[in-house]
Amino acid sequence: MKVYFLSSTPCILTLNGAYFGLTDTFERFVELSPADNLFVQFTPENGLPIQFFLNENIRFHPPKGCEIYLLKNGLAVYAKDFPPSDLTLKTIAQEREDKTLVTVFRQGEIQLSIERSDGFYLATLPPSFEQTTITFHKGFLILNSPTELAVFNLKGDLLLLEKVNEFHLEENMLVATLPLSDRLLRTAECQWRLEQDTLTQTAFSITQRATFELGLDGNKSEFSPTSENVRDEILPYAFFESVLIGADYTQFLNDELKEKANALKNFLGDFSSVVLTKNPCVCGLVRKKSERLFEVDEYVVEIKDGKIVDIRSE
Secondary structure (H helix, E strand, O other): OEEEEEEOOOEEEEEOOEEEEEEOOOOEEEEOOHHHOEEEEEEEOOOOOEEEEEOHHHHOOOOOOEEEEEEOOEEEEEEOOOOOOOOOOEEEEEEEEOOEEEEEEEEOEEEEEEEEOOEEEEEEEOHHHHOOEEEEEOOEEEEEOOOEEEEEEOOOOEEEEEEOOEEEEOOOEEEEEEEEEOOOOEEEEEEEEEEOOEEEEEEEEEEEOOOEEEEOOOOOOOOOOOOHHHHHHHHHHHHHHHHHHOOOHHHHEOHHHHOOHHHHHHHHOOOOEEEEOOOOOEEEEEEEEEOOEEEEEEEEEEEEOOEEEEEEEO
16 A cells, blocks of 8 residues: 655654655655554654554554554555654743743743743644744734744633744734645635634635635635636635635535535535645545544545536545
8 A cells, every 4th residue: 555654844764774765744655565564763853763663553543753644545654743852941932921921942842831820831832833933912822933823822722723934913813824735836815813712714715826816705706817727726625625614615516516515515524624636626635533543535526617516525
């Protein structure tokens, strides 16, 4: 079966001690049999390695530090939580607003502490927050690294964690541009409303090649007259993403499917995210099975005259 290897930071990958190559967030695969019980090791530059035996057990019990994604044609191993090699205490960033003191520090893992008169709150951050800017905004805490954005309330609850190209804050809104796939040159323009310790996504649109946009916020979608192929490529992902965030997904359906919109949503079921494939008309819906274990179901979208006329599981 195909086994895809990815890592949150660049790593050397070895299989049974033999060098296989470098890993990062771009998937690379090899044909393997779990019966071979290969010893896998991801070795990062600044951290201890993640290592485990790859056998049938991995489908049910992900190795420590890894997320496992069960795919139609195999599985993906994503190494992300590497044991730290340095346990010394280092302050990365610190800001105070009134009686609230916020500190991002490294002691093994990168951590966030929030000290307030009503308590002390602690959370763990991804490795990308080795460089962090702290911003207070309307009772929320915004942390941004060179590649990621995290939003917490002042009780230490993580409300948002996304890779971002750029973002800005408005009165009660967070607006950000998210990378979707460098291979397809797509980004997502997203908005969230900040209110009462919660974050609610209110808009989502997709941009491809910085030219054509598809709106998912209920407003009119505009396309160049020559953008039909681009629009059709974007539409499947836009449809699934709008179902996920609760936007108006019926705008992408033909009249026949619109009458079955509720049944269609039930057919798709609950999912936590949408992933692209090499075929723009096929998207993967990610469902969480257990801690660090996910299943990816692929769905094929058929488009005619700029509308979805059929959706089927692959």
